[in-house]
Amino acid sequence: LGNEALDKIAEPLMSGIYNAEADKQSILATFPRFRQLEQQHRSLIRGMIASRRQQASQAAPPSSKAPKIAMFMSLQGGTQELVDTLVSRLEGDLRLGTKVARIQRDTDGQYGVVTQQSEILRADAIILTSPAYIAANLLQEIAPTVSEKLSTIRYVSTGTISLAFKAEAIKRPLHGFGLVVPKSERRPINAITISSIKFDHRAPEGYVLLRVFFGGSRSPETMAFNDDQLLSVIRQELRTILGIESDPLFHRIYRWHQANPQYDVDHLKLIERMEADLPQGIMVTGSAFRGVGMPDCIYQSQQTVSKLLETIQQSEVVG
Ligand SMILES: Cc1cc2nc3c(=O)[nH]c(=O)nc-3n(C[C@H](O)[C@H](O)[C@H](O)COP(=O)(O)OP(=O)(O)OC[C@H]3O[C@@H](n4cnc5c(N)ncnc54)[C@H](O)[C@@H]3O)c2cc1C
Known part of the structure; x- marks a missing residue:
């Protein structure tokens, strides 16, 4: 699909899910569906259009009483x-x-x-x-x-920092579950999940819980930061990306050493x-x-x- 699609879509998504470098990653082990779609329909775009049509034709009609299944699920009290x-x-x-x-x-x-x-x-x-x-x-x-x-x-190490804010602290709110950062932007973070939108039971009404991902093959140096350095870097990122100036109500840092296998x-x-x-x-x-x-x-x-x-x-x- 060309370099721009790789830079802005494929690489950030691959990196977001697998914490991997796109040029080293096995497509057969990580996204075999894309390879199948391309082979079946002779083009990825045609394949994606065809599978969307198929999904739409199989979806329950809007009047259906079948319970709606959320796109992302977690356990109420955590994993x-x-x-x-x-x-x-x-x-x-x-x-x-x-x-x-x-x-x-x-x-x-x-x-x-x-x-x-x-x-x-x-x-x-x-x-x-x-x-x-x-x-x-x-x-x-x-x-x-x-x-x-x-x-x-191979394994890489990653970390997450969860931060809670009042909803009004986010001056540039996102419409969606979060964002993944293209490598070409050279930021010290890889992705932000708005946990309170992505999953139920994560924050009361009027509050937002964010989870910022760092480390991995992209920014391994951030794994060596101490808690204060890390918080300061992450807050600068949140200021730039989401316009958050206020202090978080609380934050928690988790480091996962050698926890992400590389395919x-x-x-x-x-x-x-x-x-x-x-x-x-x-x-x-x-x-x-x-x-x-x-x-x-x-x-x-x-x-x-x-x-x-x-x-x-x-x-x-x-x-
Ligand atoms: C930051 C982060 C976020 C993630 N988010 C998601 C997500 O949103 N959704 C999702 O589906 N997946 C997510 N994953 C991936 C998922 O958590 C892991 O892939 C999954 O936990 C791997 O399970 P596992 O049993 O293979 O390995 P692990 O969960 O790593 O379990 C391995 C176990 O082996 C034990 N062990 C190690 N050495 C020994 C020893 N010598 N003797 C006995 N026991 C030993 C360890 O204590 C550990 O309990 C995430 C991973 C990370 C790191």
């Missing part, structure tokens, strides 16, 4: 609710807040999960859901080729080769592989569990 609910429903012998130090293979073929407290949990099968570089360390002893491939998956060109091939080398009974899943969004991670974990159960059933039949 921690998801973890708390999982913990309350999981059965079995749980070890919460326990770091795994090593994985070993015993002479009888069983695996031993060695915790940092030196407890050894014996298992026929293990699913690793840690970041890829941690899984690489844990698998070094029992699956060196898998470990080597996992260690090549570089040929990422999916790397994952396929890595999976082919996995020893019997060992599986890996999570955001490093086939999708970084939480729905992608949930889908991948369901697929992984099904695959593992299948291999266990097959080995029982053979045994």
Whole structure:
């Protein structure tokens, strides 16, 4: 579509979702739909027009009583609710807040999960859901080729700062959920989400909650700023972009070190080769592989569990 479309639309969106550099990113791993549309309709624009028409024809008529599904959803009390609910429903012998130090293979073929407290949990099968570089360390002893491939998956660090304001403090309000910043603008921030518009239950009437994204491949230097430096830089950005002069009612800073996996060109091939080398009974899943969004991670974990159960059933039949 040309450089301007890359600069003003594609790159900021790709970077906003994946915190990745557009020229290194694998389109097949991150936006496979665009490739499909282009191949199917011989042009991206034609493909997008066709899929809009299709969506419109499938949408419920305005008179329909079907509940409207919001474009973005979250949990009322925050994402921690998801973890708390999982913990309350999981059965079995749980070890919460326990770091795994090593994985070993015993002479009888069983695996031993060695915790940092030196407890050894014996298992026929293990699913690793840690970041890829941690899984690489844990698998070094029992699956060196898998470990080597996992260690090549790059990660970047990002941060968010949430700030609350009275609605009237925003002198240049936006119509939408927020904005993504083109790299060519060389700003120290990557995106702003208006959390109180994007999600329900985030701010009372008359107040606005903003979430500013920083760091990543774009502005890694901001990760090294201390809280005061960061707040001052972010407030300057909000002054310029949204015309906010007043102090925030409160703010919270979160830094996510090495938390964003990068799907570089040929990422999916790397994952396929890595999976082919996995020893019997060992599986890996999570955001490093086939999708970084939480729905992608949930889908991948369901697929992984099904695959593992299948291999266990097959080995029982053979045994
Ligand atoms: C700033 C930010 C904003 C995001 N916003 C969204 C969003 O709006 N919507 C969305 O869908 N996704 C969002 N994501 C992406 C999403 O949060 C992640 O992709 C998802 O949490 C990844 O899940 P995971 O289980 O693969 O990895 P993680 O959530 O990173 O979990 C890995 C776990 O492994 C544990 N671990 C590490 N080492 C060990 C060890 N040695 N032993 C035992 N355990 C270990 C860690 O403690 C951690 O709990 C966002 C991500 C970031 C960083």
